[in-house]
Amino acid sequence: MRTALEQEAMVSRPYPARASGPVATTPSPLFLPAILAILTVLLIAKTVELTGQDPGRITPLIDFDAFRSAGRLVWRGEIAQAYHFATMVEAQRILGAPDAFLPWTYPPVFNLVVAPFAHLPRGLGYLLFTGGALAAYIVVLRRLAPQHLGALLALLFPAVAVTIACGQNGFLSGALVGTACLFLRRRDPRAGLPLGLMAIKPHLAVGFALHAALTRDWRTAGTAAGVAAASAGLATLILGPSVWAAFLDGVAEARIFLEQGFYPLFRMISAYAVVRTLGAPASVAMAAQVGVALFALGLVALAIRRRMPTAQVIGLTAVASLLVSPYAYDYDLPILGVGLALLAPDLLALTTSRERMAVFALVWVASGWGLVMTGLLRFWYGEDRMPLGAMPLSLGGLALITLVGLIWQVLRRRPTDRDVPTS
Numbered sequence: 001m002r003t004a005l006e007q008e009a010m011v012s013r014p015y016p017a018r019a020s021g022p023v024a025t026t027p028s029p030l031f032l033p034a035i036l037a038i039l040t041v042l043l044i045a046k047t048v049e050l051t052g053q054d055p056g057r058i059t060p061l062i063d064f065d066a067f068r069s070a071g072r073l074v075w076r077g078e079i080a081q082a083y084h085f086a087t088m089v090e091a092q093r094i095l096g097a098p099d100a101f102l103p104w105t106y107p108p109v110f111n112l113v114v115a116p117f118a119h120l121p122r123g124l125g126y127l128l129f130t131g132g133a134l135a136a137y138i139v140v141l142r143r144l145a146p147q148h149l150g151a152l153l154a155l156l157f158p159a160v161a162v163t164i165a166c167g168q169n170g171f172l173s174g175a176l177v178g179t180a181c182l183f184l185r186r187r188d189p190r191a192g193l194p195l196g197l198m199a200i201k202p203h204l205a206v207g208f209a210l211h212a213a214l215t216r217d218w219r220t221a222g223t224a225a226g227v228a229a230a231s232a233g234l235a236t237l238i239l240g241p242s243v244w245a246a247f248l249d250g251v252a253e254a255r256i257f258l259e260q261g262f263y264p265l266f267r268m269i270s271a272y273a274v275v276r277t278l279g280a281p282a283s284v285a286m287a288a289q290v291g292v293a294l295f296a297l298g299l300v301a302l303a304i305r306r307r308m309p310t311a312q313v314i315g316l317t318a319v320a321s322l323l324v325s326p327y328a329y330d331y332d333l334p335i336l337g338v339g340l341a342l343l344a345p346d347l348l349a350l351t352t353s354r355e356r357m358a359v360f361a362l363v364w365v366a367s368g369w370g371l372v373m374t375g376l377l378r379f380w381y382g383e384d385r386m387p388l389g390a391m392p393l394s395l396g397g398l399a400l401i402t403l404v405g406l407i408w409q410v411l412r413r414r415p416t417d418r419d420v421p422t423s
Contacts, residue, residue, distance in 0.1 A: 196227020
């Protein structure tokens, strides 16, 4: 049986199909509407669940609740407390929730994003934040790869489902990175606008900073720096200068939590999580993370040096950026969808059927491993008794690293001189 990616293999190919590839097929006109309907049902079901719960007994917490807690501290003028875990727990208890491990380490700029949702009803706030970001993300994906949208959403389904379930900001990050890629594909310096807004999660945009430097795209880099500086200035003006010291303290506290294994490493997609859950010390795991980050950024540099087509370079940059930070999670994988949207025509044209199956499997392992392990842990320990620091094996990062390596091998097969990025 063919995967959804294979069903659309013959649409808008830049190269002739390989002899070992699939026979041309026309995807069902109901395929995309069916995927969108399923996502809509998941979103509405989660909204109903959050709306129907007794506000005095919210259990369990989801990540969106941390956003609401931080937002409330913004309105109270006490946002610095969010960056200290002990006081953040107290803020979460105001929601009537039991203790949960939801430390706050977001840059001060993100506090301005979550503040408007703080005092909305829980379900409504979730729907506006998650549903709005999901809609924006789908629109961007459609602009990047209109013929492959259904296949991409099917391919990314575990990551999309995880992000809907926890109400995280992965769709927002994906929409910003995707918008930047739309402009970068046209060499439009307005790409710096969404890249500058990635100040909310700067560790996921390191690859694009390298791309701007190596291609000497100073206008985009300058625009991004200006937007990031303006956002930081606005956060400082509204929240006060002390928020930055609190943020740095929170980062230092998070580093200790990471070393001690308090984060759910099985949901991370980093090399650090893979090595750490194999039993290695934190120092060894961090060394492996540095090595993989250099490998990923090196591929971006090599792609630019070899003057690969613009879409390939930008798509590879998006995918490789996910390998830079040890803190990357499964809900950050909407950015992977952006990279795959740009790379889809070349991947479909240059891979065999078996390789397409490998891509499908690797994406599903990367995005679905944490979901499966979460379900197993809840089955073993119960909903309210999951141990802090549980460290089952993390395979998401290994799958993502393997996927990047496979993509690189495929893109090397037929270099072209068309659509070459300028230096």
